[in-house]
Amino acid sequence: MKKLWTRLLGHHSWIRRFGTFREREQAGVLNRPNYAYGMLRAADTAKYFGHSEVTVCEFGVATGYGLTAMTELAELITAETGVKFRIYGFDTGAGLPPPNGHADHPELWNPGDFSMGDVDGLRKRLSGKAELIIGDINDTIDGFTNKLTEKAPLGFVSIDVDIYSGTVSSLRALHNVKPQVYLPAVSFYFDDVNSYFNNFACGELKAIHEHNAARPLRPIDQDRSLPGRRLDAAQAWYANMYVCHLLDHPTRNVPRKREAVSLEDHMKLAANL
Numbered sequence: 261m262k263k264l265w266t267r268l269l270g271h272h273s274w275i276r277r278f279g280t281f282r283e284r285e286q287a288g289v290l291n292r293p294n295y296a297y298g299m300l301r302a303a304d305t306a307k308y309f310g311h312s313e314v315t316v317c318e319f320g321v322a323t324g325y326g327l328t329a330m331t332e333l334a335e336l337i338t339a340e341t342g343v344k345f346r347i348y349g350f351d352t353g354a355g356l357p358p359p360n361g362h363a364d365h366p367e368l369w370n371p372g373d374f375s376m377g378d379v380d381g382l383r384k385r386l387s388g389k390a391e392l393i394i395g396d397i398n399d400t401i402d403g404f405t406n407k408l409t410e411k412a413p414l415g416f417v418s419i420d421v422d423i424y425s426g427t428v429s430s431l432r433a434l435h436n437v438k439p440q441v442y443l444p445a446v447s448f449y450f451d452d453v454n455s456y457f458n459n460f461a462c463g464e465l466k467a468i469h470e471h472n473a474a475r476p477l478r479p480i481d482q483d484r485s486l487p488g489r490r491l492d493a494a495q496a497w498y499a500n501m502y503v504c505h506l507l508d509h510p511t512r513n514v515p516r517k518r519e520a521v522s523l524e525d526h527m528k529l530a531a532n533l
């Protein structure tokens with residue numbers, strides 16, 4: 261039946277209907293495949309390093325489509341991996357702050373774009389599955405960063421604030437002095453890095469470049485594992501995926517305490533990395 265089905269309706273149709281969670285994620289057929297990928301990376305990495313909880317967040321929530329998707333994906337990924345999620349969403353609630361010069365892409369954005377509207381309504385819809393942190397990220401981020409814990413290290417971040425200034429503030433999530441409050445590699449999705457107007461002197465790309473110059477032990481690099489062996493070698497969102505490498509994390513400096521393994525055992529141990 262599979263052969264006939266896939267010949268008539270395509271491989272994706274089969275996977276959408278009958279695939280396992282990981283097959284659906286790999287085929288990119290889940291809602292917000294970019295978030296599914298980043299959150300699964302976070303859960304798998306957390307598990308590999310012995311954590312049962314992980315923190316994820318979205319900077320720039322607007323009306324909440326992304327954050328709601330995160331809560332739904334969290335349930336699926338916890339069922340798959342056993343790793344639980346703490347989910348946070350950051351937004352002014354009132355849309356984009358006024359752009360401050362060319363770096364904030366005033367040719368694309370206006371103040372007040374993407375207002376959340378009914379903040380309490382969104383809180384109600386999230387029903388405690390994600391925490392909304394309302395205010396300019398510049399004012400709210402340090403409280404969040406300082407409260408990150410080793411128990412639930414930061415593992416996935418979506419940056420969808422569109423403009424340079426908000427991205428600089430969001431990247432302060434990486435400023436906790438204790439590397440153990442992060443997974444050794446944190447998956448990032450940057451929404452605005454590959455449109456015709458994007459460039460390294462403006463917007464999210466400028467913020468990434470400045471972060472990398474200031475913090476050589478926590479570089480943000482493109483996710484070099486995509487597309488890997490995924491069914492679609494050319495999904496547009498692959499180019500938006502980055503990884504912050506915590507090179508000051510103990511696990512990236514001293515080998516883990518374990519018996520030497522064979523190549524075969526290593527493949528099993530790191531199957532989902």
Ligand SMILES: C[S@@+](CC[C@H](N)C(=O)[O-])C[C@H]1O[C@@H](n2cnc3c(N)ncnc32)[C@H](O)[C@@H]1O
Pocket residue numbers: 318319320321322323324325326327350351352353354355356357373374375376395396397398420421422423425426429
């Ligand atoms: C494109 S929207 C987010 C869309 C949302 N991620 C989704 O997938 O549905 C961008 C959001 O970033 C928020 N934003 C931009 N700069 C901000 C800042 N400095 N502080 C808080 N929120 C900010 C705006 O309020 C706006 O709602």
